[in-house]
Amino acid sequence: MSDFTLGPSCPACRGISSRAVRTRSIQVDGESIYYLTYAWACVVCGHQWLDGTLEQLNGWAADSARLAARGPQGPVSEGLMGRFST
Secondary structure, three states, rough: OOOOOOOOOOOOOOEEEEEEEEEEEEOOOOOEEEEEEEEEOOOOOOEOOOOHHHHHHHHHHHHHHHHHHOOOOOOHHHHHHHHHHH
């Protein structure tokens, strides 16, 4: 499966960009939970940045990591579940 998609022009050099992946972590009950997030990365100068779409996608990834760490028996807030319905 090829998922190479050109992104917006780089704000630093106006070069072309593609999605890049970063590893992030959150603390849940004292345990580090790791998950992947997206960023735009310029293929010309290497500058990386986020836009609103990727920030929303990354928020869902963080929420999913929290849900996975709690397991099926853990409490899930209404606000957290509401983010998945949009």
